[in-house]
Amino acid sequence: MASSLFRIGQVLRGKSGRYTIAKHIRDTIWLAKTIRIIISTSNQAQETVIIKSVLGHPRVQNERDILKRFQNNASCLRPLLDEIEDPPNPTTIVLKHLEDDLLRATKAKPLNQKELKYVSKRILEALSSLHEGGYVHADIKPDNIFVNYTERGPESGIRFSEVQLGDLGGTCHIDSKWAKSGTPLGAPMWRSPEMIMETPWGTPTDIWSFGAMLIYLIYGGDFNLFDPTSVPYGHEEYSLEVLKQQFRYFGPWPGKYEEIASPETVHAIMWIMQEIPKSDTTPFSLVSEKEVRKEDKDFIMGIMKMDWRDRPTARELLGHEWFKEIANE
Missing domain, CATH: 3.30.200 (Phosphorylase Kinase; domain 1)
Incomplete structure (x- = not known):
C-alpha cells in the first residue's frame, strides 16, 4: 500500500x-x-x-x-x-506546497466575478503551454487547481495570490496510445463527450473540462450540472448518464460529426437523441440571467461544443473579451 x-x-x-x-x-x-x-x-x-x-x-x-x-x-x-x-x-x-485547492476554496466561499476570471485566466495559461507543446492534461477539475491566499486585503477583490494547475500524472501527448485509442482518463463528471464515448481525443477535451469546471465555479456549492441524479457514482452506467446530461444542456451533436465518428459512435449518438426527445432537453442557452450572467453564459456557450472541432483553443480563449476587465491583473 x-x-x-x-x-x-x-x-x-x-x-x-x-x-x-x-x-x-x-x-x-x-x-x-x-x-x-x-x-x-x-x-x-x-x-x-x-x-x-x-x-x-x-x-x-x-x-x-x-x-x-x-x-x-x-x-x-x-x-x-x-x-x-x-x-x-x-x-x-x-x-x-500551496495552501488550498479550488474545490475546498469555492465550497468555503463562492468565487466573485474578479476571482472567477483571475482563476480562469491562469488555468488557460497553463493549458495553453501544455497544448502548444502537444500535451493534454486530461484531468481538469477544481481539486487539481491549487491556490495560495493573498495578503493584499479585501480591497483587491481577489483572495488568491497564486493559482497553479497540478496533478500532471495523467498528462499525455496527443499522439499517445491513450489519446488515439480514446482511453477515458480523469473523473467522469469533467470528461468531454468524446472521451466518455471512448473515441480519439486531444487538447479540446481539456477545453470542455475547463468549461465544465467554470460552470461549477459559477454556481458554487456542491451543484454540478453534469452530475446525474439517476445513478450513484461508480455505477456501471454513470458515465453514460453524464453524457446524457451533456446532451440535455449542450446538444445535439451537429450533423457534420458523422465525418469523424465511427458507425458505432453514430449509432450511440442516435440512441441518446431518441432516448431524450427535444422536449426533455434543458438548453443552457435558455438559462436566465438571474441564474448565470449573460456575459458568462455567452463565454461558456462558445466553449461547450459537442463537436470538439468547434471548441476554441486555450490561446484563443485568453484573447476573449470576457477577460478584458482583468487584462492588467
Whole structure:
C-alpha cells in the first residue's frame, strides 16, 4: 500500500535538500518539512513541501518529466522542486506546497466575478503551454487547481495570490496510445463527450473540462450540472448518464460529426437523441440571467461544443473579451 512507503518523521534526501515526512495526506501524497538556510542571515527557515510517490505505476515519473519540460515556461503549473535520491525507489518527487485547492476554496466561499476570471485566466495559461507543446492534461477539475491566499486585503477583490494547475500524472501527448485509442482518463463528471464515448481525443477535451469546471465555479456549492441524479457514482452506467446530461444542456451533436465518428459512435449518438426527445432537453442557452450572467453564459456557450472541432483553443480563449476587465491583473 502507498501509505506504507514512508513513516512520519522519516527523512528523505533529495538532490538539493532533505525532507522530513510530517503527515500522510492521501494515497500517494505526503506533507514534509525542509530546512532552508538563509545565506544573508545564517538563519534557518522551515518550509512545507509536497512529497508524491507511488509503487508500481508511472504517474509520478510522468509528472516529473512533464514538469521538467514545461515549468520554466509556465508559471501557472505547480512546479517540481526536487527529486528524492534516498530512498532511490520508487520515483519520489518534491512539489511546491500551496495552501488550498479550488474545490475546498469555492465550497468555503463562492468565487466573485474578479476571482472567477483571475482563476480562469491562469488555468488557460497553463493549458495553453501544455497544448502548444502537444500535451493534454486530461484531468481538469477544481481539486487539481491549487491556490495560495493573498495578503493584499479585501480591497483587491481577489483572495488568491497564486493559482497553479497540478496533478500532471495523467498528462499525455496527443499522439499517445491513450489519446488515439480514446482511453477515458480523469473523473467522469469533467470528461468531454468524446472521451466518455471512448473515441480519439486531444487538447479540446481539456477545453470542455475547463468549461465544465467554470460552470461549477459559477454556481458554487456542491451543484454540478453534469452530475446525474439517476445513478450513484461508480455505477456501471454513470458515465453514460453524464453524457446524457451533456446532451440535455449542450446538444445535439451537429450533423457534420458523422465525418469523424465511427458507425458505432453514430449509432450511440442516435440512441441518446431518441432516448431524450427535444422536449426533455434543458438548453443552457435558455438559462436566465438571474441564474448565470449573460456575459458568462455567452463565454461558456462558445466553449461547450459537442463537436470538439468547434471548441476554441486555450490561446484563443485568453484573447476573449470576457477577460478584458482583468487584462492588467
